[in-house]
Amino acid sequence: MKQLQVRGINPFPYRFAVSAMAADLQKKYADLKNGEVTKDTVSVAGRIMAHRNSGMFVDLRDTTGKIQIFSHKQSLPADVLEQMKHYDIGDIIGVTGIVRRTPAGELTINAEKVEMLGKSVRPLPEKYHGIHDTEIKYRQRYLDLIMNEESRETFRKRSAIIAVIRQVLTAESFMEVETPMLHPIPGGASAKPFVTHHNALDMKLFLRIAPELYLKRLIIGGFDRVFEINRCFRNEGISVKHNPEFTSVEIYQAYADYNDMMALTERLVETAAKAVNGGQTKVKFGENEIDFKAPWPRKTMVELVKEATKVDFSKIADAAEAAKKAGELGVHVKDGANWGEVVEAIFAEKVEDTLIQPVHIIDLPKDISPLAKVHRTDAQLTERFETYVNGWEVANAFSELNDPFDQLARFKAQMEAREKGNEEAQMLDEDFVEALEYGMPPTGGLGIGIDRLVMLLTNSQSIRDVIAFPTLRHTAK
């Protein structure tokens, strides 16, 4: 800094005219032979990642890749050469010069003009090992991104996956909408909400746990195909699969049912997998290879539980009897659990972890699906499915319940569960029921957890690796 100021150089200037990106140059001059010099002058800008021979060779990295800079007394005035000596690893500079390939085979720009564009006054982490400390990775993501190509690639893929989802939906005439993040009644899912307060209205508000009930109001309003990609907030534990704020895409399609939603799930996920995986549907995740090629099998929850435990719960209608059977299978269920909760608990305990390849788990119990339509052939089930990959729930969808009387009854059942101490039971949203009373078309609804999808498609073992700034405890530095 002092060296620059002594020379009257602004370490933080305003602009630099970039004419070329590193990756484009590497591609354009791929056939340039070793030792060959072009007549092409280019201007590049980026961060100094390494320097050799007292700054004669500099590795410059921009957002696309790396290019070598060569500074020599033959092409640079003595004062600029002297100034180059004081540039540090981490500094952001702009360079103008002739493109050539060195005899050693490195594409290089012979600097004729060099400008400081943004001084780094702190040293960059060690170049070879990069950042390993997970706390630094998450708290100072910018350092992780500067140092680790793997992290840069993960976030590029995240962006590409979301872009593809948007493209597919838009191409199928879905309209992207925005619904409130601040809800007077948290609805659309079973979860503990974050609570806040609006001063002017002197009103309690909740950060949304799901956009579902508002998106359905838009369906009632006549927008037949809507989707929203945005954050949900749930005041629950943090783990490798859970962050308090996470991103979902929720999609609603009028006149469709859950079968249509299964096909849509497959189109979206398969397309996303190909988009970030060189057109391939097979993706490596940890020890496993997952093949996203559609179509995916469909299995009912009850039939998978039967396969795993030899017990057919469709034949045990009584909740108490089902709970007793669960106990015999070594599965703990809450006191007073209803039939659906028992089946779900056994499924979670005995089946979930085995579902590595994509599979739709269909026909979930009515007891645990208060917003889904009753199954057309079985009154204790709903037309709901959850798609599992790698043992994780990745999508959740149903033929949406559009009968206001049934919806009110389901809400009331939830309220009773809440009074019995189930904190995550859903709240009665009378305004939503009123909206249903104006008539909602038969509708298929689908939600996909974007973070988990990105994890699966980038071989990331923690959700914190796919969220740029994951939630961490505050620390006074």
Added chain:
RNA sequence: GAUUCCGUAGCUCAGCGGUAGAGCAUCUGACUUUUAAUCAGAGGGUCGUGGGUUCAAAUCCCACCGGGAUCACCA
């Protein structure tokens, strides 16, 4: 929330009762077609914080702070 592991220089790590260490980075110099450049030298530390045990603590014990993993809740 419970259990468990971890926290030493800007970064990656070693040291694990007896004078605080290495590599990279930084600074000085040499070299001037290198690419984890090389060579010589220099500076850089409240060993997460606070207590305790001990003649002596980075090292052993306790509490707290921060992080990871597993479990519970959940997507």
